[in-house]
Amino acid sequence: MSHLSFLRTTLRTGILAFSLVHLPSASAQTDFDWNSITPTTSLNWVGCYSQLTQCARLNVPLDYSNPNVGSAAIALVRVPSPLGLSGAPGYRGPVLFNPGGPGASGIDFVLGLGGSIQGIFGPEFDVVSFDPRGVGRSTPAISVFTSNLERAEFDMSAGTLNTETTSRSTLPERWAKTQVLGSLARDRSANVISHMTTDNVARDMLRIVEAHGRNKLQYWGISYGSVLGATFAALFPDKVERLIIDGVPDLQRYYSVDGGTLVADADKTLQAFFDACAGAGPQACAFHSPTAAAIKRRLDKLYERVLRQPAPAYSASLQKYGIVDLFTLRNIVLSTLYAPSVYFAPLARGLKALEDGDASVLYQLPMVSSDEVYASIFCSDANAVTDSAAQIADYAKTISSLSTFSSFMSSIRLLCS
Structure with a gap:
């Protein structure tokens, strides 16, 4: 296996937490006071979290077109190159890494997997x-709600954005809720949110470099x-030395x-679960049946069962x-498809337990x-979406033929409406 293939395999064991699913890194540590670092326009690295990592806060303009508006402080972490630290020849500079999102913490990811990544790239690189900006330890933070209690009462859980065919009758209510969310964002954080776009993050990366x-x-x-990366x-096409964009x-x-189209191949990956489970046998796959088709039928029956009576x-x-x-x-099944080698076995155990009543x-x-x-x-990046609830329903119907999981993509459009 090549170094690149090994790195991709390593990253995939953790990447789900940082793409569509926002979960804390299992290895991330929290015992560091970021307020102890004063943001500056240079990178003043200090030891943090462990002997392997250093942290800094970089001061950048909140609005690059009008620097007088204020500033943002970008929180960074690095696993430093030993060659760079010692001044030895061969140091090749930093490799910046973004694990996904939007809204995911790159710091958590590096705290969990930074050493492994450097082990593949080699000691020449940080x-x-x-x-x-707006995420995690960087400031100013995006905050639409005034407290965790208010956030919990509003309920931003995934079901709020359900656009499944079986829930279309209540779609107008969920559409109305997204209008309230948009109004809260405009009234409470518009001056911050308007500067939290991907093009501004790209400009921040240039400042970091x-x-x-x-x-x-x-x-x-x-x-x-x-x-x-593409943005x-x-x-800055003349500012790119090496660029890897993946997924x-x-x-x-x-x-x-x-x-x-983001889920166009999701059903193929789910079919791979059916095939692998049938081939693995009952000892290796808890949801085993002799054929892939039989496993699919069992999952379809579970869909029907929880539609009639949620568990x-x-x-x-x-x-x-x-x-x-x-x-x-369906949400859980889709989420496991992002990292099959990690989640297929737990999915099989979970489906069998659900079938048995747990x-x-x-x-x-x-x-x-x-x-x-x-x-x-995401919605600040996007072209303005002014769809009504009926138009969201029409969009969901239009893309429904692309995948059995297409409703999750129409949910994103609902979120930005």
């Missing part, structure tokens, strides 16, 4: 990532990170909030609880989610 004393960008971006290349969506569709998901020994309805079940096991698996940060960045 591995550098950051929380994009220049603060390293380099002229050109070396970059790896996955999923949304590929959107960021940088479009803005690439259609850039035009991203900016026009037309994401149906309570609770166990005193498990962290997460809630209900598994049709939207949640939804709590399945409920622990990742789910696609859309928080206020994701919504603020």
Whole structure:
């Protein structure tokens, strides 16, 4: 296996948490006071979190077209090159990394996998990532709600954006809720959110590169990170040294909030689950049946069952609880498709437990989610969406033939309406 292939395999074990699913990195540590670093226009690295990592805060204009508006402080972390630290020959500068999103923390990702990434790139490079403006430790933060209680009461859970055919009758109510969210964002954070766009993050990356004393960008971006990388290349084509964009969506569709093609191959990946489970046998796959078709029929029966009667998901020994309805079940299945080698076995166990009457096991698996940060960045990037509830329903119907998971993409359009 090549170094590149190994790195891709390593990253895929953690990447789901940083693309459509926003989860904290299991290895991320929290015992560092970012307020102890004064933001500056140069990169003043200090030790943080562990002996392997250093942190800095870079002061950048909030509005590049009008620097007098104010500033943002970009929080960065790096696994430094030992050659760079010692001044030895062979140092080749920083590789900036973005794990996806929008709204995901690059810092959490590097705290979890930075050492592995550097082990593949080699000691000549710093591995550098950051929380994009408005995200995580970077300031000012995007905050539509005044408290966690208000946020919980509003309910930004994934089901709020359900556009499944079976829920279309209540779509107008969910559309109205997104209008309230938009009004809250305009009234409370418009001056911040308007500057949290991908093109501004690309400009921040150029400042990061220049603060390293380099002229050109070396970059790896996955999923949304590929959107960021492509945007940088479009803005600064003469500032690119090496650029890897991986898991690439259609850039035009991203900016026009037309994401149906993002799940065009999801059903093929689900078929791979059916095939693998049938071939693995009952000892290796908890949801085993002799044929892939039989496994698919069992999953379809579970869809029908939770549509008729959502299942309570609770166990005193498990962290997460809630209900598994049709939207949640399909959400979980889709989420596992982002990292098959990691999640196919847990998915099989969860489906078997649900079949046996216990939804709590399945409920622990990742789910696609859309928080206020994701919504603020994605919808600020996008061309204006002024769709009515009826138009959202029409859009959902139009893209429904692309994938059985297409409703999750129409949910994004609902979010930005």
